[in-house]
Amino acid sequence: MSSSHTPETITIKPRHPAFDLRAALATNWHGGDPFKTAFFNALSLTFPVGEKYFIDSVxxxxxxxxxxxxxxxxxxFIGQEAxxxxxxxxxxxxxxxxxGYAGAAFEQGLQNxxxxxxxxxxxxxxxxxxxxxxxxxxxxxxxxxxxxWLDGADPTLKSMWHWHAIEEAEHKAVTFDVYRAVGGNMDWLKQALPLITRQMFKDILSATWMMLKADGQQFNPVIWLRGLNWLVGRQGVLRNLSPLWRDFKRADFHPWDHDNRExxxxxxxxAEPELLAA
Ligand SMILES: [Fe+2]
Ligand SMILES: [Fe+2]
Structure with missing residues (x-):
């Protein structure tokens, strides 16, 4: 029996899109909203160092x-993350x-x-x-x-985030299947999730703070209240994901229990033909 439980119809291979982000990234590209823009920019800032770690671990x-x-x-997986x-x-x-963000200093902290x-x-x-x-x-x-999540965002950035999201969905079970195949401890893995979740949001919010600070907006309560309400408020975008987050704790959980094939x-x-033609 195969150790892989990725559906047969899913092919994991890297695409080579080209995005011209120069004009948009100089602005609050997420509908003019400083928090949402900084949040996604912060997420981006964690990727190069984080994804290198993921590649090396596998x-x-x-x-x-x-x-x-x-x-x-x-x-x-390695090709897509690269x-x-x-x-x-x-x-x-x-x-x-x-x-004028101090991105290099932030990345150095993650690298350390x-x-x-x-x-x-x-x-x-x-x-x-x-x-x-x-x-x-x-x-x-x-x-x-x-x-x-991306309502009102610049179309090129929206398309970039969707491309990354699609490939994350395609390869979401690879590290899980490898971990199981090499006898990784499943109980430890489940216990690690809350710690890793806390770490990830701490990193993203600290980069968000760093960016808003550079823009002179870090103490603007309207920006933070509106932003945090969008993220974690009663109708916040993260709320819908909590049941899926909790599923991970189930003893028989596999990432493809959340079927994204459609x-x-x-x-x-x-979107793909247009993306690759660009
Ligand atoms: Fe990725
Ligand atoms: Fe990934």
Whole structure:
């Protein structure tokens, strides 16, 4: 039996889109809203360092996987995350250049924390990666199913975030299947999720703060109240994702229990041809 539980109809392979973000990133591209713009920009700032860690964590086990389907998916995963890194590095350079953000210092802080992981076992590093991949899969699900995430955003940035979300959905089970195949401890993984979730939001909100501070808006209560209400208020965009977040704790959970196949094929039929023709 294959160790991979990604559906047969899903092909994980990198696409090579080209986005021209120069004009939009100099502005509050998310409908003029400083918080939403900074939130997504903050997310982008965490990707190049984070995705390198994910790639390295999986690569450490690549040779131990003898299932050809899962091996192929690992190559697809590494390819997709490598392109994400490349595109978000460009995004971050343009952004920080245009708006004077201290992106390099923030990334160095993340890198220092990752360097401390050298003392961890390879299983532990992979476990963290699996938990992060569940969170990126949930954000992807949110972005693709709930228009409020990107309503009013610049069309090029919207298309970039949707492309990243689709690939996160396609490869969401790869690290999970590798972790299971190499005998990773499933109880530890489930216990790690709340800690990783806290870490991720702490990082994103601290980068959001850094950006709003550089814009002289960090103490503007209207921006924060409106932004946090959009994010975690009673009707907040994260609320819809909590049941999916909790599912991870189930003993028999697998990422494809949340079936995104229809969303992926819809995107392939509508947005993908235009994206790759650009
Ligand atoms: Fe990614
Ligand atoms: Fe990913």
């Amino acid at each position: 690569r450490a086990f690549q040779k131990q996987i003898d299932d050809p389907k899962l091996s192929q998916e690992i190559r697809g 392109i994400h890194r490349r595109e978000h590095t460009k995004y971050n350079e343009i952004l920080c250049g245009a708006r 924390r990752i360097d401390e992981r050298d003392a961890y076992s390879a299983h532990l590093r992979l476990m963290e990666t699996v938990a992060f991949e569940h969170l990126t899969a949930l954000l992807a699900h949110g972005l693709l199913t709930d228009d409020r 969303l992926i094929s819809m995107w392939q039929a509508t």
